[in-house]
Amino acid sequence: MRIISGKYKGRRISPPKGLPVRPTTDMSKESLFNILNNRFDFEGLKVLDIFAGTGNLSYEFGSRGATSITAVDADLGCIKFIKQTAAEFDFNIAAVKNDVYKFLKSHKSAYDIIVADPPYNSSQKEFEDVVSLVFENDLLHEDGMMIIEHSKHTTLDHMMNFSFAKKYGGSTFSFFEFEKDDSGIDDEGDDGEE
Structure with a gap:
């Protein structure tokens, strides 16, 4: 695992064996941050990384x-x-x-970017609950973005505030943001209703 950009670009990080994790691949991570680079100045951002x-x-x-x-x-x-x-x-x-679902229910702060990487074997409802809890509890700033990483077998494009998805190998990133008329995003299939 390595840091792909910024102050510590190229630095390797070696987590201990036995952690119950599936780290995002460098290729997927690079693709994700290329998208975020075009939308955000990272300096000063408030970020929530769940799971x-x-x-x-x-x-x-x-x-x-x-x-x-x-x-x-x-x-x-x-x-x-x-x-x-x-x-x-x-x-x-x-x-x-903390249990992520409990955290989302009780937390009161809002963020510029929320990234979520639940276990791929989570149920469809568990993935949907992440989206619902973030928006129901006002955890995302109006001009912010939430990204959920999931397998190709999970679909989240029917959820509120879904914006677009990008697939990388067996992984998919689903992006969520509040609708903006001037965002320049191609909202294919969107009927324009809130």
Whole structure:
């Protein structure tokens, strides 16, 4: 696992064996951040990384200058590793051990970017609940974006505020954002109704 851009570009990170994770591949990560680069200035961004696992995506945001990153995972080993790595790189990452669904229900802060990488074997309803909880609890800023990584067997394009999806190998990133008339996004199949 390596950081692909920013201050720590090329630095390798070696998580301990035995963590219950499936890190996002470098190729998928590079594609994701190419999209985000076109939309955001990372300096000063407030980011929420849920189902954070090894913290792979959090470190990428940190390397690119995001100033406030919250990484949430239910596994204590993952949280310990994220804390250790954040200290090593001097990233401002708050690592929170919590059930993600409970966290989303009780959390009150809003973010510029929310990334979610639930286990691929999560149920369709569990994926849908992530989307619903984020928007029902106002966790995303109006001009923000949420990205969920999932397998090609899960579809989220019917969910509220779905914007577009990108496929990379066996993985798909579904992007969610509030509708904007001036966004320049091609909303194919969108009937224009809120």
